[in-house]
Amino acid sequence: MDTIIAASRLEALGNPTRLSLYRALVRAGHGGLSVGDCQSRLGIAQSTLSFHLKALIVAGLVTQERQGRTLVCRANFEVMSGLVDFLVAECCRDECCGTSEASAA
Amino acid sequence: MDTIIAASRLEALGNPTRLSLYRALVRAGHGGLSVGDCQSRLGIAQSTLSFHLKALIVAGLVTQERQGRTLVCRANFEVMSGLVDFLVAECCRDECCGTSEASAA
DNA sequence: GAATTATTTCGATAAAACCGGAAATATCGA
DNA sequence: TCGATATTTCCGGTTTTATCGAAATAATTC
Numbered sequence: 001m002d003t004i005i006a007a008s009r010l011e012a013l014g015n016p017t018r019l020s021l022y023r024a025l026v027r028a029g030h031g032g033l034s035v036g037d038c039q040s041r042l043g044i045a046q047s048t049l050s051f052h053l054k055a056l057i058v059a060g061l062v063t064q065e066r067q068g069r070t071l072v073c074r075a076n077f078e079v080m081s082g083l084v085d086f087l088v089a090e091c092c093r094d095e096c097c098g099t100s101e102a103s104a105a
Numbered sequence: 106m107d108t109i110i111a112a113s114r115l116e117a118l119g120n121p122t123r124l125s126l127y128r129a130l131v132r133a134g135h136g137g138l139s140v141g142d143c144q145s146r147l148g149i150a151q152s153t154l155s156f157h158l159k160a161l162i163v164a165g166l167v168t169q170e171r172q173g174r175t176l177v178c179r180a181n182f183e184v185m186s187g188l189v190d191f192l193v194a195e196c197c198r199d200e201c202c203g204t205s206e207a208s209a210a
Numbered sequence: 211g212a213a214t215t216a217t218t219t220c221g222a223t224a225a226a227a228c229c230g231g232a233a234a235t236a237t238c239g240a
Numbered sequence: 241t242c243g244a245t246a247t248t249t250c251c252g253g254t255t256t257t258a259t260c261g262a263a264a265t266a267a268t269t270c
Binding site: 015017044045046047048051052066068069070 | 236237238
């Protein structure tokens with residue numbers, strides 16, 4: 001995953017309102033939540049919710065599916081998994097040869 | 106972990122410059138990197154680096170230790186681990202009873 | 211204590227984020 | 241088509257962020 005893309009996803013999660021929204025969707029699991037359900041849970045203005053929801057969708061963290069009048073939102077678990085993998089990828093790769101003190105040799 | 110704290114950490118990682126910086130430290134592993142090493146790797150102004158480094162430190166993602174004239178920076182792996190755990194915590198908790206269709210019952 | 215190296219703070223500026231109210235769009239039911 | 245429900249877009253104002261250069265601080269060495 002590109003650093004730019006990973007950063008945009010982390011940025012999307014890096015707002016308390018959006019993080020709460022995302023976690024509500026994570027808790028909801030497969031079934032997801034309608035936009036209205038999200039709104040009543042978070043208790044913020046609809047326009048504000050729509051704004052943040054869109055940010056999560058653009059980032060690829062959330063998907064939407066229309067069901068009649070309502071839009072069902074779901075967390076995209078694969079994207080989250082990829083993001084987590086990215087964060088820990090290459091951990092300690094440059095830490096060669098088991099030096100126990102910094103800048104040894 | 107509090108949502109506010111988690112969001113602040115994700116926000117800290119949600120900037121391409123800071124994410125690159127953090128990943129450089131993750132790659133460096135236990136030995137860490139001096140601020141000067143970070144600067145030469147990222148190729149940005151020192152003031153800019155200092156600004157972003159401070160953000161990571163305030164967020165708790167990075168620690169610093171003085172060694173003579175240099176400040177050694179290290180990724181705080183425990184904090185990262187906690188953050189990852191937070192993201193996947195309570196997954197599907199509200200998805201009761203294995204309904205396969207949304208809003209069944 | 212003066213010179214040197216390492217790092218941060220300050221000042222300025224342009225860009226972006228955040229928020230809610232009002233209006234617009236889309237779907238359903240009768 | 242008309243009315244009701246569900247959701248988004250547009251608008252504006254305020255706050256925050258990102259960036260760099262220049263000056264200041266901190267620790268070391270001679």
